[in-house]
Amino acid sequence: MNQIEASHGICSNTYFSKMENHYVKPGESLLIPIAERLGIDAGLLLSDVIYDENRVNEIAELFWRTGRLGNNELLYFTIVSRESLPTGQLVKVFGVLMRHYVNLCLADLAHKEQARELFELSEAILPKLQGDQFYPDYFNYMLACSSYHADIALDHVNSYKYMAILERRMDAYTELDKARLHYNISLVLDKILEEKSIALAYSAKAYDYFKETKDTHRFIMVMLARGIQFHKVGMLDDSLKMFTEAEQLVDDKNAATFAPIIEFNLGIIYELQQRHDQAIEKFRKCLLMHERRPNQQVYCYRRIAQNALKLKSWPLLEECLLGGMALAEELGMMQDYLEMTYLRNQYWFMKQDLVKYEKEMKRLVDSSLHHEKFTLCRQYADELGQYYYDRNAYKKAAELFKIANDAAKRYRQFRLELGM
Known part of the structure; x- marks a missing residue:
């Protein structure tokens, strides 16, 4: 709602704006109706004691068990995230908030800016952690940051860097957390590496665990990931098997989540056929x-x-x-x-508009290199180089083949920097 809607019948729009911008401090007579208008607990705004360790623990435990964060709990965590909490508690709070906003963005990207602001705030407030302290809260926070980069910021390289830090501490985790991490690593490596077999190796570990534990929701997620990875390496029969088996496990509760993914990837299989x-x-x-x-x-x-x-x-x-x-x-x-x-x-x-084709392909090669999409750059430079070679334009062909070769070298260097 806008300021006029929020303030209607309570105070003037001008006064409401001054409260929002910290020019005036509202009293109880205003805070109670404002809280009611916004659908939140007025006690949160009136209480002198904000931080309560037991309440933080209870909200976090409920969230990780159910995946839900009510409006009052969201407001409470938002408030205490700005307080001078013990570091372990801050990690717990930011882990919940980051995962909550990532989940919101997965349903509606209108929350993207809120997710970005929260991530930047957490980076500014939380110290760089060493070792395995605050596990599992540290694990949840790092995995949520990785998901933010992969799914919201669309920065898969930085997403992998968070998971690479977690992977170095594997011995500290439960089997469930190891499976969650392997699944997420497989998704990111599928995006940034040419060699899809590496992503398949990671998803296989998660597949075996969730199949054995009969965790249906996560098992479907892994099956879909493997189905995608299979068709990227040309194993269409295995891919179709994964999607078909996953489709049989989908019910009314999870259809909205999984049906679009299954439909999309069946489309890819039809395309390849x-x-x-x-x-x-x-x-x-x-x-x-x-x-x-x-x-x-x-x-x-x-x-x-x-x-x-x-x-x-x-x-x-x-x-x-x-x-x-x-x-x-x-x-x-x-x-x-x-x-x-x-x-x-x-x-x-x-x-057969070859003048335009040549001009736009060269621009595409340069743009791919500029944005460090080395695999695409190599592909496009190779194609344009072969085009010129077939037309006896050997000098232009040589220039393009050199660009393709340099892009391949930079891709290999990129893998080394990732520790792959």
Whole structure:
């Protein structure tokens, strides 16, 4: 609600603004109706004693057990996160808050700015921890930060760095936490490494654990991850088996979470089987399911465009590239933006507009290198180099092959920096 709505019938909009900006201090007569208007516990605003260790522990325990944080509990944790708490308690509070906001963003990216502010605050307040103190709170906080970078900030390299720190302390964790960590590492490595077999090795460890413990929700998550990784290495039968088995475990409670993922990846399998019309149908269905998840919409646009290119359906290709590239650029999804730019360049090539193809492909190579997308840079430079080679333009071809070779070297250096 805006200031006018929040202040209506309580005080003037001007006075409310002064309270918000700390120019005046409201008394009890104002705080009680304001708290009621906002649907929070007025006692939190009136109490002189804010921090209560037992209450912090109870809220955190309930959150990690249920995954839910009520409005009053959220407000309380937000308040105490600014207090001079013992470090262990601060880690506990920020771990809950970070995971809560990541969960909110996964449902609606409108909370992205709140998540960013909270992450930056936690980085400023929390000391750099050494050893395994405050486990499992330290583990939960670090894993939440990793998820924030992977799912919200779309920075998979920094996401992996958080998990690499946790992985060095594996001996301290329970089997459940090891499985959670292995699962999350597999997702991130799938994004940043060419060698998908490494991601498969990590997800296999999580798969074995959750299958044995019959943790259905997490087991489905791992099955979906492995299904995606299988089709990326060309093991379509294994991929289809994973998605089919996962689909059988989905019920009414988790359908909203898992059905779009299953539909999307069945579309990918259809695409790889050259069943492009069926693939487009699946991706269109997913596009509607992700009405409030623009980043997921980008993936759908890109996949529809790929299949439209195969079918030479030019109006559909143009529609998807127009919507998908604008959205990807707005969200900072550079990998997807570059890949859709490549599809547009393929269109120029197929239409035999070779002047435009050459110009835009060179620009794409430079942009991929600028954004340190070394795998894409190598792919695009190789393709353009081969194009010039086939036309006897050997000098241009040599320049492009050198760029491709340098990109491959930088990718190997990138892996070394990650400790891979």
